[in-house]
Amino acid sequence: MNFKSLELIDPLLQAVKAEGYETPTPIQVQAIPLILAKKDVLACAQTGTGKTAAFALPILQLLAEQQKGPHHASRDIQVLILTPTRELASQIAQNFSDYGRNLPFKNAVIFGGVRQHAQVRALRSGVEIVIATPGRLLDLMNQRLVHFRGLQILVLDEADRMLDMGFIHDVRKIIASVPKVRQTLFFSATMPAEIRKLSEQILSRPTRIEVTPVASTVDKINQSVYHVSKKQKTALLIRLLQDLSVKRAIVFTRTKRDANRVSDLLNQAKIRAEAIHGNKSQGAREAALEKIKLGHCQVLVATDIAARGIDIDNVTHVFNHDIPNMPEAYVHRIGRTARAGTEGVAISLCSTDERGFLHDIEKLIRKNIHSAPMPDGVVAESHLLQAPAPKRSHAGPGRSRNGPVLRVSDAPHAQAVHGAVARIAARGAAPHAGPRVVIRGAPAKPEHSNPPASPNNRKKRRKANQPKKG
Ligand code: AMP
Numbered sequence: 001m002n003f004k005s006l007e008l009i010d011p012l013l014q015a016v017k018a019e020g021y022e023t024p025t026p027i028q029v030q031a032i033p034l035i036l037a038k039k040d041v042l043a044c045a046q047t048g049t050g051k052t053a054a055f056a057l058p059i060l061q062l063l064a065e066q067q068k069g070p071h072h073a074s075r076d077i078q079v080l081i082l083t084p085t086r087e088l089a090s091q092i093a094q095n096f097s098d099y100g101r102n103l104p105f106k107n108a109v110i111f112g113g114v115r116q117h118a119q120v121r122a123l124r125s126g127v128e129i130v131i132a133t134p135g136r137l138l139d140l141m142n143q144r145l146v147h148f149r150g151l152q153i154l155v156l157d158e159a160d161r162m163l164d165m166g167f168i169h170d171v172r173k174i175i176a177s178v179p180k181v182r183q184t185l186f187f188s189a190t191m192p193a194e195i196r197k198l199s200e201q202i203l204s205r206p207t208r209i210e211v212t213p214v215a216s217t218v219d220k221i222n223q224s225v226y227h228v229s230k231k232q233k234t235a236l237l238i239r240l241l242q243d244l245s246v247k248r249a250i251v252f253t254r255t256k257r258d259a260n261r262v263s264d265l266l267n268q269a270k271i272r273a274e275a276i277h278g279n280k281s282q283g284a285r286e287a288a289l290e291k292i293k294l295g296h297c298q299v300l301v302a303t304d305i306a307a308r309g310i311d312i313d314n315v316t317h318v319f320n321h322d323i324p325n326m327p328e329a330y331v332h333r334i335g336r337t338a339r340a341g342t343e344g345v346a347i348s349l350c351s352t353d354e355r356g357f358l359h360d361i362e363k364l365i366r367k368n369i370h371s372a373p374m375p376d377g378v379v380a381e382s383h384l385l386q387a388p389a390p391k392r393s394h395a396g397p398g399r400s401r402n403g404p405v406l407r408v409s410d411a412p413h414a415q416a417v418h419g420a421v422a423r424i425a426a427r428g429a430a431p432h433a434g435p436r437v438v439i440r441g442a443p444a445k446p447e448h449s450n451p452p453a454s455p456n457n458r459k460k461r462r463k464a465n466q467p468k469k470g
Helices: 010-019 026-036 051-068 086-099 117-124 134-142 159-164 168-176 193-203 212-221 230-243 256-268 282-294 325-333 353-363 378-384 409-429 455-464
Strands: 043-044 079-082 106-109 129-132 153-156 183-188 209-212 221-227 249-252 274-278 299-302 317-320 344-350 404-410 434-438
Touching: 010 051, 026 043, 026 051, 026 183, 043 274, 051 079, 051 086, 051 404, 079 168, 086 129, 106 117, 106 134, 106 153, 117 134, 129 134, 134 325, 153 193, 159 168, 159 183, 159 193, 168 193, 183 193, 183 299, 221 455, 230 256, 230 282, 230 317, 230 344, 230 378, 256 274, 256 299, 256 378, 274 455, 282 299, 325 353
Parallel strands: 043 183, 043 209, 079 129, 079 153, 106 129, 153 183, 221 344, 249 299, 249 317, 274 299, 317 344, 404 434
Antiparallel strands: none
């Protein structure tokens, strides 16, 4: 099965190809033909199954077909997608923009917690697709700043979560004021009684589809978590990558800066790693992907956004260097391994402040993640393996023209770091020159004792770190 056999039009096929999708997921196989046939759909599917493309692709196609027809309407809102969180709303909007890149349709995102002005302006500029959380949308509707007289398709995404979050009354009010003659698509991971009742009230002779819930995909993955302090994470990651003879891994970090830092430290430990994130050019990202696909590098260190849509075969391990604050992101991340029925391993490194996120994940996947004991020696090594502070130099943060530099500020400490890095490198790779350790005169200070970085003392610190002549 491929996307072409789902009878998608060329602009969508090209967009799907650009996203790197090769085969449609089970929910896409089932939902796309039904939606193209203008049927109401009741779909039991969780996030991570590819459900957004399952509704976004056929919706874009229906809009494109209608645009060609004789009754082409003006720039009225024709599609409304209700979703529980602003993150999901933004993600869906991004997906619509990506999949619709070769089509002329515009979308707007509406959610609370920010001023409404920009959202109202976007609505006034004329959009065909609105993706909204219920509270703010109802608010705008009550102010008569948005109307849905031309609405043709209504999508309820993650209906059960909207119930959990107390949005169901707002959802009912919104539905009561949109046209009754329309196509309705209803997505929910679970079907509690109230959600079933709502679905019966708003769907017209729906076709019910169900795909294997994410939980069972997740079950195929051997998951564990290490409870570890923030400062020990990278040393533990290095140890695990070496001890488990990891062949091909993706390491997820929360920030771009962490992706760079972790990738640098892995390379210092002779683990070939590449970072991909939003600050890297398209060319650099593609080069990194190519390297891991060809086996020229072993680890891709990525942020969630950069990792979205990337498809790499035979990823044996996924590491969460940081626990994602959105539980769905965990499912997306670990789903990069155990693709197409293979088995995979997902290892998370959880610091105390991330325990709440871990709890949310366990609730979503409905299982407790096995807690693994800390390997010996990591605590000691982590004291030594601290990231180089980002320095402003032409060669970029934490690097010199001669490669990565680990900076420490006193001689005994420097010797110790040398030892630790050499030990780490020796465990993992062929003999190779270790990273350069730069020794500075001033005694080491704990991180928190640094004064806040004012422009003045930043300059002083930079100056203190300059190599002395002679
Ligand atoms: P969703 O369930 O819509 O949140 O999608 C989960 C992830 O799967 C997203 O990162 C999508 O980009 C990705 N995805 C969706 N459809 C496909 C496909 N056919 N092949 C590969 N990845 C996909």
